[in-house]
Amino acid sequence: MSKTVPGAKSRPTDPPTETPSGDQPQWRPQTLMVRGGLNRSEFGETSEAIFLTSGYIYDRAEDAEAAFKGENDRFIYSRYGNPTVGMFEERMRLLEGAEAVRSTASGMSAVFASLMAQLSAGSRVVASRALFGSILYIIGEILPRFGVETEFVDGSDMEGWAKALSRPATCVFLETPSNPGLEVIDIAAIAELAHAAGATLTVDNVFATPILQKPLELGADIVVYSATKHIDGQGRALGGVILGSADFCNGDLMTFLRHTGPALSPFNAWTLLKGIETLEVRVERQVANAVNVATFLEDHPKIGRVLHPDLPSHPQHDLARRQMRGGGTVIAFDVTGGKETAFRFANALKLVDISNNLGDSKSLLTHPATTTHQRLTPEDRARLGISDEMVRLSVGLEDVEDLKNDLRNALMLC
Ligand SMILES: *Cc1c(COP(=O)(O)O)cnc(C)c1O
Numbered sequence: 001m002s003k004t005v006p007g008a009k010s011r012p013t014d015p016p017t018e019t020p021s022g023d024q025p026q027w028r029p030q031t032l033m034v035r036g037g038l039n040r041s042e043f044g045e046t047s048e049a050i051f052l053t054s055g056y057i058y059d060r061a062e063d064a065e066a067a068f069k070g071e072n073d074r075f076i077y078s079r080y081g082n083p084t085v086g087m088f089e090e091r092m093r094l095l096e097g098a099e100a101v102r103s104t105a106s107g108m109s110a111v112f113a114s115l116m117a118q119l120s121a122g123s124r125v126v127a128s129r130a131l132f133g134s135i136l137y138i139i140g141e142i143l144p145r146f147g148v149e150t151e152f153v154d155g156s157d158m159e160g161w162a163k164a165l166s167r168p169a170t171c172v173f174l175e176t177p178s179n180p181g182l183e184v185i186d187i188a189a190i191a192e193l194a195h196a197a198g199a200t201l202t203v204d205n206v207f208a209t210p211i212l213q214k215p216l217e218l219g220a221d222i223v224v225y226s227a228t229k230h231i232d233g234q235g236r237a238l239g240g241v242i243l244g245s246a247d248f249c250n251g252d253l254m255t256f257l258r259h260t261g262p263a264l265s266p267f268n269a270w271t272l273l274k275g276i277e278t279l280e281v282r283v284e285r286q287v288a289n290a291v292n293v294a295t296f297l298e299d300h301p302k303i304g305r306v307l308h309p310d311l312p313s314h315p316q317h318d319l320a321r322r323q324m325r326g327g328g329t330v331i332a333f334d335v336t337g338g339k340e341t342a343f344r345f346a347n348a349l350k351l352v353d354i355s356n357n358l359g360d361s362k363s364l365l366t367h368p369a370t371t372t373h374q375r376l377t378p379e380d381r382a383r384l385g386i387s388d389e390m391v392r393l394s395v396g397l398e399d400v401e402d403l404k405n406d407l408r409n410a411l412m413l414c
Pocket of ligand 1: 064106107108109111132137175179204206207225226227228229239240
């Protein structure tokens, strides 16, 4: 860590002043989450500083010339890089164990940039079908307009993946566990198929978080996050992160981001940086709450299917055990009786809020069929297992007994 990020010309992420030996710190993950990337100013502040500046000045015209030639390591303009944004990026890089990293203004700009930096007319994308709504729109609707061939595969259909990847491809994109059906996809197996087809594998790791799943260790090439979710985790700021090789992040991706400009604001970067400090503590408690709530719901007479990767009844439970440290903070379940009953249940909740966000310290409930996935045809929803009875619950940090009481009371009234 005594060096700047490899290849990141004109964008120094200086060493944390406290790095013990000067090289990559030997710190364990939780320490990195609190201190990784820290880059104190001359004032010696405890908390990371917010550099709310769009530009930077040069002592001499020669320095500006050298900066634009890429001959010195310095900040030029906050669309390219910023000290607070750099601290957030470095902390994410250390946490994920990636070679390099870039941040963006939202999860969607991270997904879009990670694809566009790799694709051109004639490229081919193979993706899992159960994707976050806007990603489905990018891959299914936007990319084909520019001559990119796209194909969707059911996530757990290994024969489908093998068939789709028996022809050359450029990018493979998947989300696991998926939203809202919590389908778990075998990252290592798909990575092998993707690489044999000449494609990179990108994993949207939002539902798993960097705490519970490490796609790069399983063979993925690129990991994307909506930092809006657990990384902030307190409903305050949008953000996105892309992690991968130095070649990609500091090459085509950096060029794409610099010129198209979905830059993360320094203020949001600071908010997310502070979010990482408590990420592991929050996620572990939220997973424990989620498993507790899911187990309670499985025994409730008014509840049909309950989906959470940590439940032995989950169709890919063994795979989830192999590739995840915990099944995540989100559960999905069917409230027997259809849309009206599901709505009565949602409206009867007094503690849990109705909201389409997730990964928050506040528990949030949504009805995917009429919100996040209403754009889909009923057939496509059925294919993804999204019934009118299904609700998705993002389990927060409240006392789990209060949560169960709220759910129990609402179920009595619906
Ligand atoms: C929220 C989300 C996104 C998009 O992130 P934004 O920050 O809202 O742009 C992408 N993928 C998944 C799985 C998400 O949950």
